[in-house]
Amino acid sequence: GENVEQHPxxxxxxxxxxxxxxxxxxxxxxNYFPWYxxxxxxxxxxxxxxxxxxxxxxxxxxxxxxxxxxKHFSLHITETQPEDSAVYFCAASGGSNYKLTFGKGTLLTVxx
Amino acid sequence: GAGVSQSPSNKVTEKGKDVELRCDPISGHxxxxxxxxxxxxxxxxxxxxxxxxxxxxxxLPSDRFSAERTGGSVSTLTIQRTQQEDSAVYLCASSRxxxxxxxxxxFGPGTRLTVL
Numbered sequence: 548g549e550n551v552e553q554h555p556x557x558x559x560x561x562x563x564x565x566x567x568x569x570x571x572x573x574x575x576x577x578n579y580f581p582w583y584x585x586x587x588x589x590x591x592x593x594x595x596x597x598x599x600x601x602x603x604x605x606x607x608x609x610x611x612x613x614x615x616x617x618k619h620f621s622l623h624i625t626e627t628q629p630e631d632s633a634v635y636f637c638a639a640s641g642g643s644n645y646k647l648t649f650g651k652g653t654l655l656t657v658x659x
Numbered sequence: 660g661a662g663v664s665q666s667p668s669n670k671v672t673e674k675g676k677d678v679e680l681r682c683d684p685i686s687g688h689x690x691x692x693x694x695x696x697x698x699x700x701x702x703x704x705x706x707x708x709x710x711x712x713x714x715x716x717x718x719l720p721s722d723r724f725s726a727e728r729t730g731g732s733v734s735t736l737t738i739q740r741t742q743q744e745d746s747a748v749y750l751c752a753s754s755r756x757x758x759x760x761x762x763x764x765x766f767g768p769g770t771r772l773t774v775l
Contacts (some may be wrong), residue, residue, distance in 0.1 A: 553701070579760035590663075590750070591702070598760060616713040636701055639739065645690070645757045646715070649701035 549574040551639050553650025560627050561658050568653045570637035571619040577641035580613060580620045586633045587654075595622070597643070627657045661685070663767035665751050671773045680736040680770045682755030691734050692754075692764060693726060697747040705749075707732060709757045710756055735740045750771070 551575040560566050572580075581596035597604045597611045597620065606609050610629075613620040626630055634654050638647040661720050664683045672678050693705040696772040704718040708728040719725070723741075728734040738745055748769040 551701075552693070556699075581759070590768050593763050596760075640703075640759045645709070645759060646692075646704050646707060647702075647759050648704065648717070649694075651699070651701040 548645075549577060549639055549648040551637060551648050551650045553637050553653060555653060556651065557654045557656070559656045559658060562585075562629060566624045566627050566655055566657075568622045568635055568637070568655070569619060570621070570650050571617075572619065572639040572640075572648075574639070575618065576634060577639040579585065579640050580611070581638050581647070582609075582611060582622050583636045583638065583649075584633045584638065594635075595596055603651060619635070624655075629657050629659050631659045633653060663751055663753050664766050665749075665770050667765040667770060669771045669773075673775050674705065674743060675740055677737065677739045678741055678772065680738075682736070682751030682753075682767060683733045684732065684734070684751070685734075685765055687757055688753035688765075689731065690754045690757045690762065691728055691765075692752045693734070693736050694750045694752065695720075695747045696750055696769070697760065701751060728729070738772075741772075743745050743774050744771055746774045761770070 553570045578599035583591040584594045585591040610623045634652045637650045689710045691708040694702040706726045707715040723739045726736045750769045752764040753769040754764045756762040
């Protein structure tokens with residue numbers, strides 16, 4: 548089955564800096580890669596996603612890149628703000644498998 | 660409209676007891692998922708229901724875990740003879756259809772289970 552590795556497990560940045568979180572996946576049939584944000588004590592929420600026919604996608608301060616050959620994808624947050632502090636999860640799914648396989652999460656702390 | 664709801668929000672039980680966790684998906688959503696989130700771990704898939712199809716139970720960690728979805732709506736996750744390692748947050752999600760790439764999964768607030 549699919550295996551998703553996520554790094555780093557914790558990340559601390561100064562407000563205004565950029566943050567990058569990286570994930571790798573094992574199943575070459577995977578074709579959909581969402582990112583979820585989970586604030587402390589709250590439910591995970593989808594913030595951005597990318598399909599395998601696209602190499603990069605942006606939405607304001609966040610962007611996701613995908614390298615199908617290397618089987619890795621990354622989340623980029625620019626001009627970080629304290630409200631970006633949360634746990635971020637990457638995930639992968641595809642083929643006939645409708646399950647999302649999640650990484651173990653990255654705790655991002657943005658220091659004012 | 661109303662989102663996914665779960666009850667109870669917190670459950671403390673003694674080792675060996677059975678527990679039932681409830682999920683109310685968004686109305687009209689045909690797909691329903693259960694995940695387990697342990698401290699420092701990601702979201703671990705447990706079981707998936709889609710319409711009237713047989714559920715995908717491939718993520719259930721042992722035969723002590725079971726789930727039902729009645730009438731294509733409400734779902735109940737049952738853990739029998741609970742163990743301390745069952746302590747976790749159990750999250751439910753629902754989506755309009757089965758393919759995650761076209762149907763966003765919306766999560767409930769979770770049930771925090773503590774087994775003493």
